[in-house]
Amino acid sequence: MSRAPLLLVLGATGCAGRGVVEAAVAAGRAVLAVAEDAAALQALRQQYPQADLGVLAMPLRSDGDAAALAEAVRNGGRRLQAVIATIGGESASGRLLDQPAEVLRNTLDQDLLPHLVAARHLFPLLPASQHTRYLLVGGPGGGYPWAGYGHRSIAAAALRMLARVLHEEARREGIRVQLLSVDAPLRGADGDVHACAEWPQAAAVGRRALALLEREAPARGGVPAIVDYAASAALTSSKVEVASSPPIRTLPPAVRAADAALRAAPDVPARDLQDARDLLDTFRSFPHPGHRHDEHS
Structure with a gap:
């Protein structure tokens, strides 16, 4: 044994x-x-x-x-x-x-x-x-x-x-x-x-x-x-920079779908369209589990 x-x-x-x-x-x-x-x-x-x-x-x-x-x-x-x-x-x-x-x-x-x-x-x-x-x-x-x-x-x-x-x-x-x-x-x-x-x-x-x-x-x-934790061995710094507006492909599925729908909706009144896009921009600024943030950044 x-x-x-x-x-x-x-x-x-x-x-x-x-x-x-x-x-x-x-x-x-x-x-x-x-x-x-x-x-x-x-x-x-x-x-x-x-x-x-x-x-x-x-x-x-x-x-x-x-x-x-x-x-x-x-x-x-x-x-x-x-x-x-x-x-x-x-x-x-x-x-x-x-x-x-x-x-x-x-x-x-x-x-x-x-x-x-x-x-x-x-x-x-x-x-x-x-x-x-x-x-x-x-x-x-x-x-x-x-x-x-x-x-x-x-x-x-x-x-x-x-x-x-x-x-x-x-x-x-x-x-x-x-x-x-x-x-x-x-x-x-x-x-x-x-x-x-x-x-x-x-x-x-x-x-x-x-x-x-x-x-x-x-x-x-x-x-x-x-x-x-860094998923890639190439990431050696303890700080990983995250853009304030990540690319659409990195957003949660629901936000990506909403953004795509807005882009395909030219008949929406301009004011409503801008309000919706402002809301999406707010969602983009929220972290989700796929993003990393440094508490000192």
């Missing part, structure tokens, strides 16, 4: 988590996949019958849950080498002002607080060395409001700050904490019919996450707390 040190993947049955597991298995890593859905974990385990892949069905909603997880890992007898946390819930879209405060509270409970309790209880299991890694994976909306998902944007922005705080505090313990920020939804292997072509594949994000774990710290300057 292999005694290789473990890569712990939290939220392993979500889209990002499955991408990380796929990349880790392909790289020959020993993986312990953790999620709340036992059936989904077993399906994940059966997908890789030859891999050194263990599964652990546990909730991660409170300090008590995180303490139980840490105890289970400790009792497993395998040394923990690194953690990749892809924790996140699901929620419907809607204007923040139109929803009760409970929606935002639940989103923070699902997308933010589990990262804190997990880090608090898993840090002591990690060896204090320059090679120790704890990587969080965050979703879209953290740098700029995601229209219709304001509650998710707030949680994503809070996760960015949590990553900065953990990055500073954990350095004293010899643990490197980083956030891989993916400013777009992910496409899984199943080919979601609602996915856009420009969304990154979950497996590609998984490979990027593993690359961050393996990257050596530079001799001077250290590593950044936040790394923005």
Whole structure:
């Protein structure tokens, strides 16, 4: 039986988590996949019958849950080498002002607080060395409001700050904490019919996450707390410029269709036509999951 040190993947049955597991298995890593859905974990385990892949069905909603997880890992007898946390819930879209405060509270409970309790209880299991890694994976909306998902944007922005705080505090313990920020939804292997072509594949994000774990710290300057995901290897800057009026082909399908309809409607009164075009220009200025924004731009 292999005694290789473990890569712990939290939220392993979500889209990002499955991408990380796929990349880790392909790289020959020993993986312990953790999620709340036992059936989904077993399906994940059966997908890789030859891999050194263990599964652990546990909730991660409170300090008590995180303490139980840490105890289970400790009792497993395998040394923990690194953690990749892809924790996140699901929620419907809607204007923040139109929803009760409970929606935002639940989103923070699902997308933010589990990262804190997990880090608090898993840090002591990690060896204090320059090679120790704890990587969080965050979703879209953290740098700029995601229209219709304001509650998710707030949680994503809070996760960015949590990553900065953990990055500073954990350095004293010899643990490197980083956030891989993916400013777009992910496409899984199943080919979601609602996915856009420009969304990154979950497996590609998984490979990027593993690359961050393996990257050596530079001799001077250290590593950044936040790394923005770039779909192209040619994009080496953490800042990606986005035009204020993106080309029509990069707009959401509904906006592209409306724009095309306006262009084909010469009989519309000039004032109404201008009002409609002004509205479309407003839509163009909104970010959508296919675009990246730097919070300092």
